[in-house]
Amino acid sequence: MPLISTKGVYGLSAMHELSKYNKDTPMQIKEISKKANIPQNYLEQLLGKLRKAGLVKSIRGAKGGYILALEAKDIYIGDILAVLEDDLKIIDQRSQNPILNLFFEDAKLNIRTFFNVNLSKLDEYQEKYNEFLHYSI
Template sequence: MPLISTKGAYGLTAMYELSKHKEDTPLQIKEISSNANIPQNYLEQLLSKLRRAGLVESIRGAKGGYILARKPEEIIVKDILIALEGDLKILDKRTDNPVLNMFFLEAKENMKKLFEISLAQLNEYQDKYNQVLHYNI
């Protein structure tokens, strides 16, 4: 089982799209779907889970859509992934070896620390990507 499934990757992508939207108006599902290349019906399911987790808010009506429930600086990637995946796992079950169980538990905690960045901090990766693009031109 992968650490992060398509559900987690798509959900994080949708949240990143919402974090880049600077206007006070909500983003409609079709906009997020188009910008992030996520199937619209799948995106609806993901946004529903993220709403129940308190990470996004839905606005009803003709001009409705989704907005972040908090500032991008306050939303942690780990929380998004856990809301969608249930938990971040390295292993689905325990082994019969207590030493390996301790190792896997420590590895899981270290992995969670990797995802302790905010949505706003993902912009640093945009900057890195831009530098690589510029360098390869």
């Protein structure tokens, strides 16, 4: 079982799209779906979880949609994944070997540290991607 499922990848993609969008104007779900290539009905479920967790806000009405509930710099990738994945697990059960249990606990802490970056950090990866496109002639 992978550490991050499709649910986590799709949710992170949606949050990334919202972080790039005008912060004062809600982004409609069909637009998020199209830009992030996520099935709309699945995206609705993910955004519902993210809304309940206080990471996005929904705005009703004809010009409604979704916006980030906080600044991108205040939303951490680990928090997004924790909401959608319930927990970032390396293994589903404890081992009979106490040494392995200690190792897996350390690994889990390292994973949490790795994902303890804010959503705005993805802008750096956008720049790397743009450089890659520019140089891969």
